[in-house]
Amino acid sequence: MSRRISAEKYVEIIKDSIKEYGSDPQNEEQKLARKKIMLLALPVLTFLFSFPVGRYGIAPGELITILLAKILPIPHTWPSTLDTVVFQVRLPRIIAAMLVGAALSTAGAAYQGMFKNPLVSPDILGATAGAAFGAALGIYFNFGIAGIQLSSFVFGLLAVGLAYLVGGRIRHDPMLALVLAGILIGTIFSSSTSLLKFMADPYEKLPAITYWLLGSLSSIAPKDIWFIIGPMILGFGPLYLLRWRLNVLSMGEEEAKALGLETGRLRITVILCSTLVTAAAVSISGMIGFVGLVIPHLTRMIVGPDYKALIPASILLGSAYLVVVDDLARVLTTVEVPLGILTSVIGAPFFIYLILRSKGGWQ
Amino acid sequence: MKFRVCNGKCGYGTTTVLQDVTFTVESGEVLCLLGPNGTGKTTLFKSILGLLKIQAGSIELDGKDLLTLSRAQIARMIGYIPQAHNPPFPFKVLDVILMGRTAHLGVFASPGKEDLKIAEEILDTLNIRHLRNKIYTKISGGEKQLVMIARALTQKPLMLVMDEPTAALDFGNQLLVLSHIRRLADSGLGIVMASHFPDHAFLYSTKVILLKSGGLYAVGTPAEVITEQNLERLYGVNVKIVNTGVQNSRDKSEGREIQVCVPVLHAS
Numbered sequence: 001m002s003r004r005i006s007a008e009k010y011v012e013i014i015k016d017s018i019k020e021y022g023s024d025p026q027n028e029e030q031k032l033a034r035k036k037i038m039l040l041a042l043p044v045l046t047f048l049f050s051f052p053v054g055r056y057g058i059a060p061g062e063l064i065t066i067l068l069a070k071i072l073p074i075p076h077t078w079p080s081t082l083d084t085v086v087f088q089v090r091l092p093r094i095i096a097a098m099l100v101g102a103a104l105s106t107a108g109a110a111y112q113g114m115f116k117n118p119l120v121s122p123d124i125l126g127a128t129a130g131a132a133f134g135a136a137l138g139i140y141f142n143f144g145i146a147g148i149q150l151s152s153f154v155f156g157l158l159a160v161g162l163a164y165l166v167g168g169r170i171r172h173d174p175m176l177a178l179v180l181a182g183i184l185i186g187t188i189f190s191s192s193t194s195l196l197k198f199m200a201d202p203y204e205k206l207p208a209i210t211y212w213l214l215g216s217l218s219s220i221a222p223k224d225i226w227f228i229i230g231p232m233i234l235g236f237g238p239l240y241l242l243r244w245r246l247n248v249l250s251m252g253e254e255e256a257k258a259l260g261l262e263t264g265r266l267r268i269t270v271i272l273c274s275t276l277v278t279a280a281a282v283s284i285s286g287m288i289g290f291v292g293l294v295i296p297h298l299t300r301m302i303v304g305p306d307y308k309a310l311i312p313a314s315i316l317l318g319s320a321y322l323v324v325v326d327d328l329a330r331v332l333t334t335v336e337v338p339l340g341i342l343t344s345v346i347g348a349p350f351f352i353y354l355i356l357r358s359k360g361g362w363q
Numbered sequence: 364m365k366f367r368v369c370n371g372k373c374g375y376g377t378t379t380v381l382q383d384v385t386f387t388v389e390s391g392e393v394l395c396l397l398g399p400n401g402t403g404k405t406t407l408f409k410s411i412l413g414l415l416k417i418q419a420g421s422i423e424l425d426g427k428d429l430l431t432l433s434r435a436q437i438a439r440m441i442g443y444i445p446q447a448h449n450p451p452f453p454f455k456v457l458d459v460i461l462m463g464r465t466a467h468l469g470v471f472a473s474p475g476k477e478d479l480k481i482a483e484e485i486l487d488t489l490n491i492r493h494l495r496n497k498i499y500t501k502i503s504g505g506e507k508q509l510v511m512i513a514r515a516l517t518q519k520p521l522m523l524v525m526d527e528p529t530a531a532l533d534f535g536n537q538l539l540v541l542s543h544i545r546r547l548a549d550s551g552l553g554i555v556m557a558s559h560f561p562d563h564a565f566l567y568s569t570k571v572i573l574l575k576s577g578g579l580y581a582v583g584t585p586a587e588v589i590t591e592q593n594l595e596r597l598y599g600v601n602v603k604i605v606n607t608g609v610q611n612s613r614d615k616s617e618g619r620e621i622q623v624c625v626p627v628l629h630a631s
Contacts, residue, residue, distance in 0.1 A: 112451075113452070116450070116451045117451060118451060118452070241470075241471035242470070242471065243473070244465070244468070244472065244473040244474070245465070245470075247454070247458065247462060248462050248465050250450060250451060250452060251450050251462065252450070254409075254414055254445070255443070255445055257412075257414055257434055258412055258414065258438060258441075258442075258443035258445075259438055259443075259462055259463065259465045259466060259514075259518070260434050260435040260437070260438030260439070260465050260466025260518070261434060261435075261465060262433070262434050262435075263434075300452070304453075304455070305452035305453055305454050306454065306455070306458050308473050
């Protein structure tokens with residue numbers, strides 16, 4: 001098999017290989033380390049800079065003292081309203097934005113791998129449609145805030161559960177069957193939501209339902225965080241741990257099996273975890289589009305398609321993104337614009353700019 | 364290594380595609396599966412890989428019943444090389460190859476240093492070190508096929524199953540891939556491959572199965588099985604098998620000439 005290579009050709013090959021390896025491996029490592037630091041710093045910085053943003057201004061120095069006072073014995077020299085703003089209003093809202101952003105982008109990334117399709121978002125199996133119906137139902141029947149959230153969460157899980165059951169009975173390629181079932185169940189739930197809106201009292205309940213469906217974090221309270229923290233941890237944990245297997249799963253059902261994966265078991269775990277985090281997120285924030293579809297793409301542009309890096313990076317980038325957009329929602333206009341509108345209005349043009357610039361390296 | 368299928372009945376659900384499937388593959392053997400389209404090659408492959416439960420009979424590897432093994436256990440013994448295709452995401456070649464280690468990893472684990480070392484060794488074995496950091500979706504078909512072979516080898520299997528490894532490859536790459544296959548068999552792997560070319564079977568295989576709709580038509584050495592008569596019965600074409608007078612370097616000791624199939628065209 002030995003092939004004779006001319007000297008020029010040889011030089012060319014060496015040049016190519018140098019280009020391929022990125023001049024020298026150390027440089028590559030440095031690049032990677034820089035990316036890591038940037039990705040880790042992003043949520044921390046957005047977290048800190050989001051406190052002062054809003055109608056009640058807080059100076060950064062003041063903020064740090066207030067936060068430190070929670071752990072250190074610092075004399076209380078500021079008005080107690082500041083405490084309320086920081087701990088009862090801003091902190092829960094920022095944490096909620098981070099959790100919701102992380103949840104939607106992680107679920108989106110996981111689903112895109114599982115369905116071998118980069119156009120998939122977390123609502124593909126009906127989680128969002130189910131959760132929206134649950135919330136509308138809660139508003140319609142006056143369940144109260146906790147009741148609305150619970151109903152939303154439960155219906156989100158229920159919709160995906162139904163889609164999974166129906167999909168399992170369709171005799172076809174299992175992935176296609178699942179998507180088909182998800183679309184069908186989603187349609188049933190979203191038309192039921194429309195029916196509820198149609199029947200709802202147009203002066204009180206209809207606006208409430210509509211507003212909820214637009215998505216917002218403006219009325220987040222500390223107890224909302226406690227409500228979703230359990231399902232979030234239950235969902236994020238396995239998705240994070242199984243991230244190598246998501247790579248393998250994205251190669252397709254048969255190949256993944258031949259490589260040693262019990263695909264059925266893995267698939268149900270991924271669906272369950274993604275649904276837990278999505279339903280929990282939607283139950284406190286309402287419908288927030290775009291994040292679950294596009295943040296995984298954005299992340300892939302930065303760290304590449306390997307799920308080992310993609311899942312943690314999606315968590316970091318998704319949380320930072322939603323916090324920033326939520327900050328904008330707070331300050332852009334005097335009346336707060338619903339977050340669900342802003343995520344797309346800001347995100348879509350930004351994304352278009354990125355794809356045009358990146359020469360298709362995102363896929 | 365000894366792989367044995369005994370009175371296998373393969374098919375989907377209640378329909379049976381192949382019956383009375385009996386054959387063995389041992390270390391160092393290259394078994395070539397020939398048969399017209401639609402005779403059940405893919406079905407047989409899926410059964411061999413345990414992706415499709417056989418309806419009757421037994422499949423054993425070194426005395427272990429395939430049906431009782433987990434996917435990971437099977438993957439540690441049988442490597443599958445699908446026809447090269449494009450995954451939805453632009454993985455790096457090295458990552459694709461490392462996926463072969465999955466069956467050796469714990470559920471929550473990712474490949475580590477030891478796995479990387481195995482992958483690097485295999486890059487060298489197949490002479491594809493230059494592909495290491497390239498994007499899998501952007502390399503050529505022949506290169507992809509080699510990467511698929513590398514991935515299967517990192518599974519450290521006893522046997523390789525290949526679905527038309529030379530389909531869609533140019534002439535040079537076909538021969539390159541086939542000579543790698545031959546070398547892997549010499550190193551002790553058992554190999555099952557599907558092909559559409561009797562010539563390839565003559566060149567590289569030690570055993571041939573002819574498939575005809577419903578079951579095995581013939582099993583034996585290439586010279587025994589690939590005859591003018593059998594090819595006419597199977598494919599309905601007129602073929603002459605010709606001795607070329609050229610000897611394959613590896614077969615010199617046996618003094619065997621390379622044979623090729625030449626189609627005889629009728630004047631219409």
